[in-house]
Amino acid sequence: MPSPLNNVVLIGMPGSGKSTVGVVLAKAAALAFVDTDLLIQSHAGESLQSIVDNNGYEALRSVEEQVLCNLDVTGHVIATGGSAVYSERAMQHLKRNSVIVFLDISLATMRQRIGDFSLRGISKRPDQTLEELFAERRVLYTRYADLVVRGEHKTQDQVCEEIRREAC
Template identity: 55%
Template sequence: MHSKKGNITLIGMPGAGKSTIGVILAKNLSLAFLDTDVLIQLRRQCPLQRLLEQYGHLGLRRIEEEEICQLDVSRHVIATGGSAAYSDRAMRHLQAVSHIVFLQASFPELLRRIHNFDSRGIAKAPNQSFQELFAERQPLYQRYADLTIPCDQRSQDEIAEDIAARLD
């Protein structure tokens, strides 16, 4: 990992492990960690779910795009919100400043991990099912990924080690 300011960006579905694996990866590589969902909540002083209720899913995606496009960091692991890949502008910015890693988890695995789909602050269209959201987002993640890491039936430590080894 010798270019792109030494940053690694993790993308993928809610429940794929971006935040947890991001912390482990950052610790293993002596990098800082930044979670864009937490950044949004800190700057707006408001939980994602409330932002979603107030501005709708498209409004939350615009807020996310704005925050991502303002990122100017080096030597960070960046965990994005699952909807970051909807913004070509945000993803081009992330491509310019980081290596993008898609944490690929299957639909059954995500269902096993996520129990708060309706209250988690997921930027989805009204009445859109998790399965529809999954199907809609997969090609977006694949489009922007420099590296795809399968996550099913692997520990978070194994996944972090795999990412580090492949980016070395």
């Protein structure tokens, strides 16, 4: 288990299982759980998709950075939004007392799990394809990760157990 000062931070693409695995991991490791997408929505007073639709993807990333940099918790599993890795400042803040776990899935699995991306509040440039976004983010996830866990063909319990074995 992480020391009482440590958190486990989950990063990865939408559909990688950050929120789902996060809840299971928090229960299994007797830690608290926080989903930063919910904190962002609460802070902004609107859904992620609404932020993107009304103010653009940069606005979502800005609010996300602010929320992450103000997050001051210990003994938590933290499920981040997929675009958290665009903020060097936020990721360094999280790294100070956390193990960063990249939940790695393929583009095909992401598409299968998500379905209609237009409803997900995904922070991407309007001219950017999902393939380009996937490739761009994968580099950032790998850069910040202390541990990479492949989610392909694994249940949420199997992913959770691997994280507990390696990071907790």
